[in-house]
Amino acid sequence: MKLAGKVAVVTGAGQGIGFAIAQAMADQGAQVVIADQRGAEEAAVRLSATGQQALGLRVDVTNEDDCARMASATLERFGRIDILVTNAAIFSSLTPKPFEEISVAEWRSVMDVNTLGVFLSVRACLSALRKSGDGRIITLSSGVAFKGNPLYLHYVASKGAVVSMTRSLARELGADGIRVNSIAPGFTLSEGVAANPALVAGARGPSLVGRVLARDMFPGDIVGAACFLAGPDAAFITGQTLVVDGGAYFH
Numbered sequence: 001m002k003l004a005g006k007v008a009v010v011t012g013a014g015q016g017i018g019f020a021i022a023q024a025m026a027d028q029g030a031q032v033v034i035a036d037q038r039g040a041e042e043a044a045v046r047l048s049a050t051g052q053q054a055l056g057l058r059v060d061v062t063n064e065d066d067c068a069r070m071a072s073a074t075l076e077r078f079g080r081i082d083i084l085v086t087n088a089a090i091f092s093s094l095t096p097k098p099f100e101e102i103s104v105a106e107w108r109s110v111m112d113v114n115t116l117g118v119f120l121s122v123r124a125c126l127s128a129l130r131k132s133g134d135g136r137i138i139t140l141s142s143g144v145a146f147k148g149n150p151l152y153l154h155y156v157a158s159k160g161a162v163v164s165m166t167r168s169l170a171r172e173l174g175a176d177g178i179r180v181n182s183i184a185p186g187f188t189l190s191e192g193v194a195a196n197p198a199l200v201a202g203a204r205g206p207s208l209v210g211r212v213l214a215r216d217m218f219p220g221d222i223v224g225a226a227c228f229l230a231g232p233d234a235a236f237i238t239g240q241t242l243v244v245d246g247g248a249y250f251h
Helices: 016-027 040-048 064-078 104-132 153-176 197-210 223-230
Strands: 007-011 031-036 054-058 083-086 136-140 179-185 241-244
Touching: 007 016, 007 064, 007 104, 016 031, 016 040, 016 083, 016 223, 031 040, 031 064, 040 054, 054 064, 064 104, 083 104, 083 223, 104 136, 104 153, 136 153, 136 223, 153 179, 179 223, 223 241
Parallel strands: 007 031, 007 083, 031 054, 083 136, 136 179, 179 241
Antiparallel strands: none
16 A cells, blocks of 8 residues: 555546546555546546556546646645656557658647646646645556657657657756656557557557567556655656566667
8 A cells, every 4th residue: 555645636637547547546545536538537447446546537638727626626635746647648549651641630629638737737826736745646658759750750749849848847846856767658549549450450469579578568567667766665756657568678
């Protein structure tokens, strides 16, 4: 129960990686807020049914007012924010394509959710994280930021930006006692990804071939890293990106 007494906000947690992280943190004693555009309330009910303390909020992380409401509703319900996991991102709905075929609208949509969403979420929760005295921000980047995967230039660019944002935030917020780290997952068979046959067909095979641990990766494979970075054992770690991909990329 290393997260007992902590309050964790996890964006994009209605399903998939985000929900797995929220569930794992709740299992370690945290009170959790599940923020998502879809399925947040239902996901919170699932956790509450097992005796966990959870709040579901419908939130668009690209909307400044929504992010402010996410922070205020968390404080109203639980009184504090100790952990923020910025997991919300566009990926599972994407179709692989040459970069010159990516529309300006699609580029902006991916960058808005994957980078602006991190900025707005952190900014909204910052005051509470400072008051925590042991604040933790965990961003979700991706192994593609280091491997330079083709056919997803907007996604790769956005996740490279998240790595850089993590490093900059760590330096800027260190004096406040806030640790900022990132997890870079490999290709993960979440519910959303599994529902996109074109995405699975293009990425699953190369991912399996490239891994030292040659098996599929699932959301549960990420939760150990997230709980570690949120907990007391990571008290002297900040500005780092931990690649969790079965050994496809050595970082």
